[in-house]
Amino acid sequence: MFADVRRRPGNYGLGGTFRExxxxxxxxxxxNSWGLLIGFREWLALKLxxxxxxxxxxxxLKLADVDASLHPSGSNLSATEDERAVEVLFAELDEFLSARKGASDVGRILEKYLRQNS
Known part of the structure; x- marks a missing residue:
């Protein structure tokens, strides 16, 4: 579904911005009872x-090379920054969801994150 949202945001009532x-x-x-993105933040932190x-x-936003301190919550991005942030979001989300197929994969991501940041 996210691939379709990325291609055709208007079909989902979105204007194509990072914030939306x-x-x-x-x-x-x-x-999904807050279970879809478990480990996503840690996955991104490991990359960074x-x-x-x-x-x-x-x-x-950091991965997209956008200064998050200047743009809280992804607001007031330039068109170029917005486009880059949306692309990075969906690319990272796709990669994460492909890598994280089950609970054991989430555990491995979290364990790796904790080892790196201990």
Missing amino acids: ASAFVNGCDAG GCEANLTWAGLI
């Missing part, structure tokens, strides 16, 4: 080599 895409993904997580002290959306 983030809200949509959060809604999907909520609709930092701690997971930001929201996953903030970490996506």
